[in-house]
Amino acid sequence: MRRKSRSISPRGRRSPSTTTWRRRSRSPTAKRYRRQRSRSSSLSPAHKSSSSSLGSVEQKTAIEKQRKEEEKKRRQQEAELKLIAEETAKRVEEAIRKRVDESLSSEEVRVEIQRRLEEGRKKLNDEVAAQLQKEKEAALIEAKQKEEQARKEKEDLERMLEENRRKIEESQRREALEQQRREEERYRELEELQRQKEEAMRRKKQEEEQERINQIKLLGKNKSRPKLSFALGSK
Secondary structure (H helix, E strand, C coil): CCCCCCCCCHHHCCCHHHHHHHHHHCCHHHHHHHHHHHHHHCCCHHHHHHHHHHHHHHHHHHHHHHHHHHHHHHHHHHHHHHHHHHHHHHHHHHHHHHHHHHHHCCHHHHHHHHHHHHHHHHHHHHHHHHHHHHHHHHHHHHHHHHHHHHHHHHHHHHHHHHHHHHHHHHHHHHHHHHHHHHHHHHHHHHHHHHHHHHHHHHHHHHHHHHHHHHHHHHHHHHHHCCCCCCCHHHC
């Protein structure tokens, strides 16, 4: 069962104390008091000052009392408005729930819900398939990039190895040429030494031959020289 809201109009309730105070302010007694105060104020300045101070205190007291009553009334109105708002919200929520329950119980709504579920499922499957295809394409692109990177690295390595091999061969070739040059130079030195040795031997042989010839000549002269006769005494 629905609860009846206790809708209480803020305007329908008034504070009795405030109304009573206002009515008292309009009573004949108050008027006579004001007339008496007016007459007494014209009698003596001291009495007038005392009456004015008393009236000011009473006025302040009345104003403070009125302020508290208005504050109390305002809080009471706020509480009532809050209660009304909560009750209204509950009613609206209950009405919406009832309307939703009634809508869900109909065949047309069930068919519509099923259709939307199928559409959502199909959309989700399509999105998943599209995402998988996108990931597959990204994986293929990444694989191609890695393959290309590996190919470039291999080419760079082969080029570096070929460059090193060429440098080594060039170094070996220069070393071989330098070795050959040194060997040829050494061979020429040996040939020169051999030539000098042979030349020295030839000169020595010539000198020996010349010396032998000279000795032969010298011996030949010695043989052809006449012998001196020592028979001088016989003459």
